[in-house]
Amino acid sequence: MKRTKFKTGILAVVFCSLTFLFSGDGNSIYADEILTDTELPVGRFSFEEKTEEADDEDYESVEEDDVAEQSLLRMTGISADDWEKYGSDYFYEQLSDEEKKYWDDLDAICAKYLTTETDAVTTNTGTYRMKAISGSTLEKEKQKKVLRMFRYSKPQYYFLNATIYTITYSDKKVSMIFGIYPAFGKGADRMEETEKVKAQVDTWQKQIDECSTEDEKVQTIHDLIIQKVEYNHDLVNSDFATENTEYSQSVYSVLCTNKTVCAGYAQTFEMMCNGTGIDTVAVTSFDHEWNKIKLENSWYNVDCTWDDNGSDNVGYTYFLRNDDYYDTSSSYSKKHHAEESYWEGYLPATEMDSVGSPWISMNENASGSKIGMSCYNKEAEIYYTTDKSNPVTSGTRMLYQSDFLWNSSEYPVIKAAAMEDGKHNSAVVTKCLHNYNASILADAACEKAGTREYTCTICGNSYMEEIPATGHTVEIDPEVAAACETAGITEGSHCRVCGKVLVEQTVIPATGHTPVTDDAVAAACETTGLTEGSHCSVCGKVLTEQTVIPAAGHVPVTDAAVETACETTGLTEGNHCSVCGKVLTAQNVIPATGHQWNEYKESGKIKRKCSVCGKTETVGTYLDVKKIQLSKTTYAYDGKAHMPTIKVTNTAGKKLKEGTDYKVKKPSGRKNAGIYTVTIEMKGDYTGKYQKTFRIIPKGTAISSVKAKKKAFSVSWKKQAKQTSGYQIQYAVDAKFKKSVVAKNVNNTKKVKLDVSKLKAKKKYYIRVRTYKTVKVNGKSKKIYSGWSKVKAVTTKK
Missing domain, CATH: 3.10.620 (C8orf32 fold)
Incomplete structure (x- = not known):
């Protein structure tokens, strides 16, 4: 039985209310229809917003009209067009073309869910949502506005819930769509x-x-x-x-x-x-x-x-x-x-009203109770009845024209309604000081609700109130645990009041024994063992008994003799038991023999080596070569032979003498450009052979001229043919040649000019030139470069 209860706040009389006014203390008594600050029910569930990343393919291609290809409703004659009339296009017509496109896409997807067995998309959390919309350029806030207006304009899409999903894609685009109630996610279920x-x-x-x-x-x-x-x-x-x-x-x-x-x-x-x-x-x-x-x-x-x-x-x-x-x-x-x-800006103006309800006032004086009626809508007529009938439709209704005396004992109830233009009726208001008596029509039981009726003793108005079922008084029937060899029962319950079994107890079969192995104990050399057995881990009952195994006795194994060495002792032969490890015959220690040393010199150190075990150790030091230096390592080609002086020092810092402590083998030639190796062979108190190199580089050249050209320049230099294989030219925008350096090789000694093009216009470039000679080193060709010429600068033309 339906009854709504409201929480009442501070009462405040407003127009179109029904009031009883009594002279004297000015107190007011309000009837059921009075408008007040009563907290009437609300309950809109605010949208919950979630974000979900999706694959780039996770969207509905609404351009492809595949709705007709899906299975239509099992109900004959139902199609998307049949449902369209239940929605409103009032807000749609006020949108921009781009917003309408998003609305249309939403509509196409929802219509497909409404008229086919298409399953909804399963979210990352296991709930359901619509397919996303592909490629929309509508910004997020406008999508949200359109989404909300669409939701409140299309009530036929009953499966949409109050969750808004923002679907994000790898191209940073988003699609905002609605979630779907879990019961309607599967197409077949939704169709039913x-x-x-x-x-x-x-x-x-x-x-x-x-x-x-x-x-x-x-x-x-x-x-x-x-x-x-x-x-x-x-x-x-x-x-x-x-x-x-x-x-x-x-x-x-x-x-x-x-x-x-x-x-x-x-x-x-x-x-x-x-x-x-x-x-x-x-x-x-x-x-x-x-x-x-x-x-x-x-x-x-x-x-x-x-x-x-x-x-x-x-x-x-x-x-x-x-x-x-x-x-x-x-x-x-x-x-x-x-x-x-x-x-804002989308809603229609509601400036008209059907009609305002009247209100009834009563003043008591010596002549009796005087009734007055009025309505804030001065164009409306007020009709009333005193026989409890509805003044809107009753044939006994009367037109209110002026105040009248009320005989409340003969006519205990007055009802009134206002009417405008003969068609718009207000709500009916009643003047009655209700006096409700309560009576129980049916008592509440454990599982069955009861009914209480409230009836006004004056006007007969009544309403029903449900008395909630009392619910069972639960008494637990305890569990009896099953044992290894005896059955048990599960926990149950029954109602202490009506005796109904709420949770039935069921038999728990005997669990049977849980065998645990009692491991065998192996017999030892001097002690007895046991065979493997078992017992129940729950009740402890022995299932397989263990028996004694006699001692096995020792098993002797020979411990071989160990020979003595220079530094380590040896052992005599003995033996022990291979099973328990007990020593049966002990081994005796044989002393070490000691080393047989031979001394020698090596790398400034005095060492010795044992002729028996090969062990070596250092026992002292002697002087050796520490450093060998050439007086000069680079010469420029001048047609003359060159040879640097050599300085050799020992580990004590003393300079050694050529001929006494070492001899020098000079390389042949030493005039042309190339790399030359000097061999120093030690003698007397010193040993070893060492090699040092020096080089003769080709003679350098100089820049003769630099000329600027359109996005280019040309550079000329002095010819250098002797001991020269070619030239290398470098240019850069950095005067220190630290970055953006370009090198060009000219492999012809007769060519003394180079044109450089495809450069930036009106850009300053720095240029330098050097010679090189290609020589063979260890069978491989290697370039030896002269020093750089002086740097020249040039600015390209536009």
């Missing part, structure tokens, strides 16, 4: 649920189509939704902990379950109105969702959530109201109907 949604929509549509006017159709949709569902307080109080199975942010919660929140009310109202051909949109505040609807070229607000008064009691306080009414009826209404910023 789509059939249920369409069946409920078709059932309601038949009732709506029986209405003759748009006003009647809108009220019918309003009433059908409120009468079917109740507000899901448990979900909101749990901070939407079970949203994945409650679907509160989707029409599915209204059409296929019996509980919802404001999002379900608003989106279902939008879907049914648009399906009937009446323009309707859903709109949101920071925590609430309601509708704007167009009737007779005027837009109105409708809030089904706040018109649901519980117990199938349909209110109209927030039905067909303008913005001013929502903003002034209470501060609570103004706060929770303040549209989010991204709606």
Whole structure:
């Protein structure tokens, strides 16, 4: 049974309220329909945003019209076009072309999920989402705006949840799409649920189509939704902990379950109105969702959530109201109907109202209780009844024209409603000081809820309240553990009140023994052993008994004699047991023999070597050669023979004498360009042979001239033919030739000019030249270079 409970805040009387005013102390008593700062239910679940990296192929190619190639709904005659009428294009028509393209792509993907058995994409965390959109250039914030407007304009896509995924690709592009409720991720499962949604929509549509006017159709949709569902307080109080199975942010919660929140009310109202051909949109505040609807070229607000008064009691306080009414009826209404910023500039103006509800006042004086009625809409007429009938439709209704005396004992209830243009009715207000008596119709039991009825003793108004089932009083039936050879039973439970077995106990078979091996103990030389056995590790019962194995006795092994060495002792022959290691015959030590030394000299050291074991050691030092130097290592070619002087010093720093301590072998030639090796052979107290090299380099040259050209230059130098194989020219933009150096070789001694082109215009270049001679060293050709000429500079022409 449906009943909604609200948390009441500070009461504040506003227009279109029902009040009882008594003279004297000025106190006011409020009836059920009064508008106050009561905290009416909200429950829009704010979008949760997640980011996920995707493969470059993870997107829907919406340009390829493959929707028709998929399996259509199993319901005959259902296609994407049949569903399109349930959405709104009001916001779509206000978008830019690029934003419309993103909307169209979203629509194509969702239509495919709605009409085919296409599976949704599985996310990295195991949930579901839409396919991404490929190649959109729409910036992220605009994508998010379009995504939100699309979500609130297409309620038929019931499978979309409140998670926004930002899909990122390697090219830095992003695609923002919606998550999908887990139950609707698999295409086959989703198709079955789509059939249920369409069946409920078709059932309601038949009732709506029986209405003759748009006003009647809108009220019918309003009433059908409120009468079917109740507000899901448990979900909101749990901070939407079970949203994945409650679907509160989707029409599915209204059409296929019996509980919802404001999002379900608003989106279902939008879907049914648009399906009937009446323009309707859903709109949101920071925590609430309601509708704007167009009737007779005027837009109105409708809030089904706040018109649901519980117990199938349909209110109209927030039905067909303008913005001013929502903003002034209470501060609570103004706060929770303040549209989010991204709606700015897109929403229609709702400046008209159907009609304001009247209010009834009563003043008591000596003549009796005097009733007055008024309404903030001065164009409206007020009708009332005193027989408890509905003043909107009753044949006994009367037109209020002036105040009248009220006989409350004869007519205990007055009902009133305002009417404008003969067609727009306000909500009915009632003057009755309710006096409710409670009676229990059915007691609550362990598993069955009870029912309590509240009835007004004055007007007969009543409502039902469910008494929650008490639940079982659980008593545990303890577990009996199974043993090795005896069975046990599992833990169970029963209800201490009604005796119902809640968790049945089942037999646990005997576990059987758990054998553990008792390892065999090998018999030793002098001690007995045991055979392998076993026992149960749980109960300790011996399963296989162990028996004694007699001692084995020693097994002698010879320990061979060890010969003595120069530094190590030897051993006599002995023996021990190979099993237990016990020494049976001990070995005796034989002393070391000592070294047989022979002395010799080597590399400035006096050494000795044992003729027996070959061991060597240093016992002293003697003088040796430390350094050999040539007086000069490079000569320039001048046609003369060259030979540097030689200086040899020993390890004591003393200069040695040629002829006494060493002799020199001079290389032949020593006149032409080349590399020459001098051999120094030690003698007397010194030994060894050493080699040192010096070189004769070719004579250098000089730059004769440098001429600038267009992005080029030419350089000339003096010819140098003797002992010369060619020339090397270097140029650079760095005067120190440290970077960007280019070298050019000229392998012809007769050529004394070089043109360099493909250079930068008006750029300064530094140039130098040297000669080289190609000689053979150890059978290989090697270039020997002269010194560099003086550097010349040139600036290229443009």
